[in-house]
Amino acid sequence: MKSWMRDYSSGSVIFQEGEPGNVAFILTEGSVEIAVGSGDKKKVVTVFKPVSVFGEMALVLKDQKRTATAVARSDSKVAVISKQDFDEFLEKSPKLIGVALTALVHRLRTTTERLGKTPDLFMGIAHIIDLLAQYTVAGVKYNSSLSMIRYDSLVKTVSQAFLVETSEITGILEMMETMGLLEQQFLQDTLYLNVKGREDFLKRCVKIRDTLGRANLLE
Numbered sequence: 001m002k003s004w005m006r007d008y009s010s011g012s013v014i015f016q017e018g019e020p021g022n023v024a025f026i027l028t029e030g031s032v033e034i035a036v037g038s039g040d041k042k043k044v045v046t047v048f049k050p051v052s053v054f055g056e057m058a059l060v061l062k063d064q065k066r067t068a069t070a071v072a073r074s075d076s077k078v079a080v081i082s083k084q085d086f087d088e089f090l091e092k093s094p095k096l097i098g099v100a101l102t103a104l105v106h107r108l109r110t111t112t113e114r115l116g117k118t119p120d121l122f123m124g125i126a127h128i129i130d131l132l133a134q135y136t137v138a139g140v141k142y143n144s145s146l147s148m149i150r151y152d153s154l155v156k157t158v159s160q161a162f163l164v165e166t167s168e169i170t171g172i173l174e175m176m177e178t179m180g181l182l183e184q185q186f187l188q189d190t191l192y193l194n195v196k197g198r199e200d201f202l203k204r205c206v207k208i209r210d211t212l213g214r215a216n217l218l219e
Contacts, residue, residue, distance in 0.1 A: 004079070004080055005028075005077060005078070005079055005080075006077070006078050006080055007075070007076070007077050008030070008072035008075070008076045008077075008078065009072065009075055010072055010073065010074050010075055010076075011071065011072065012071065012072045013069065013070070013071050014032065014055075014070040014071065014072060014078070015055060015066050015069065015070050016066060016069050017036060017037075017038075017066050017067065017068050017069045018065055018066060019065070019066050020065060020066075021055060021057075021065065021066045022082070022083065023055065023080050023081060023082055023083075024053060024054070024055045024056040024080075024081050024083075025053070025054050025055045025070075025078045025079065025080055025081070026051060026052070026053055026078060026079040026081065027048050027049070027050050027051065027052045027053075027054065027076060027077075027078050028050050028051060028077050028078065028079060029050055029075075029076055029077040030050070030072060030073070030074045030075050030076025030077060031047055031048065031049050031072070031073040031074050031076065032047070032048045032052075032054060032070055032071065032072055032073060032076055032078075033046075033047050033048075033070070033071045033072075033073045034046050034047070034048065034054060034068050034069070034070055034160075034163070035068060035069050035071070036067070036068045036069070036163055038069075045068060045159070045163045045164070045165070046159055046160065047073060054070060054160070055070060067163060068163055120209070121158075121162060121164060121168065121169075121172060122172055122175075122205070122209050123205065123206070123209055124158065124162055125154075125158055125169065125172055125173070125176075126176075126201070126202055126205035126206075126209075127202070128154070128157065128158060129149065129154065129182075129193070129195060129201070130195075130201055130202045130205075132149045132154065133149065133195040133198050133201065148185070148187070148192040148193070148194055149192060149193045149194075149195070150190065150191070150192055150193075151173075151184065151191040151192060151193055152191070154169075154173075154193065155169050155170060155173075173193070176205075179208060180196060181195070181196060181197075181201065181204060181205065181208075182194065182195060182196060183196060
């Protein structure tokens, strides 16, 4: 993967929300804050530490606009990569991360523009889980009927994709578990989610979303 390095001092803006974006970044040193809004309405979504990929959303959205602002929280070093190199990076990245990002791209390209900007978080999580469940193999050797997804990886992926706090994601995952869509299991001291009824998981999520949406319980 071709890239070039950039250094940012603490407080430097790496990119601004709303501006065009044609490159992604890999943080190799320091820390980077991702936030939406400004002034009194500013909301810090997450803080990246090495080694993390950020800014990739501008490479998959149609209008290629930055959906948040990235600021160096400390003196930082990042590798800058183009869309072509980013796609190559995904192909070579660890399987779970690659599939998760592929799921995100799939959702952004097949939903409406409204959902792209203000995603339905319940169904956004459902789509990512559905695609992850098709490819994830971790834990399957213990029981061929299980479809296991690492809990922490899923929460991190959705948080970065939809720019929401992890507490919102964990709340929806708990709701899904209460409704019998998922169950938590520990394997070798690692927390996984097992998708129950993988074949019709997404269909059941849509039905639940429609029912609860009419009652304003997911708004």
